[in-house]
Amino acid sequence: MQPETIRSFDYVRPVAYSKSGGEVLLEKDLKKLVWHDLNKKRVRNVRILGAPDTFELDICWGSLVPLGGNQEGNAKKQQAGEKKKNKKNRKKR
Numbered sequence: 001m002q003p004e005t006i007r008s009f010d011y012v013r014p015v016a017y018s019k020s021g022g023e024v025l026l027e028k029d030l031k032k033l034v035w036h037d038l039n040k041k042r043v044r045n046v047r048i049l050g051a052p053d054t055f056e057l058d059i060c061w062g063s064l065v066p067l068g069g070n071q072e073g074n075a076k077k078q079q080a081g082e083k084k085k086n087k088k089n090r091k092k093r
Helices: 073-091
Strands: 010-017 023-028 032-037 042-045
Touching: none
Parallel strands: none
Antiparallel strands: 010 023, 023 032, 032 042
C-alpha cells in the first residue's frame, strides 16, 4: 500500500504520538485516522477491523492513578492514623 500525502483537509487534530515518537496519530476531517511520519512527511491511513468507515473520536484526559496516590500507601497511612487515634483514646480513659 502506497502512503498518501495529505493535500487538502478541512480539519486535523493530533491524537497521540507513537511509542518511538517518530509518528503522530491525526484525526482527519472528523472522520478518519492517519499516522503522520514526522521525518518522511507522509501519512498512512489507519484501518481498524470491524470499525465503521467514518466515526467520531473523543479524547478523554484522565488518569488511572487515584487522586490520593497509590491505594496501598493510603491504606497504610490510614491504619497508622487509626492506631495513633486509638492510643490517644486509651490514654483519655
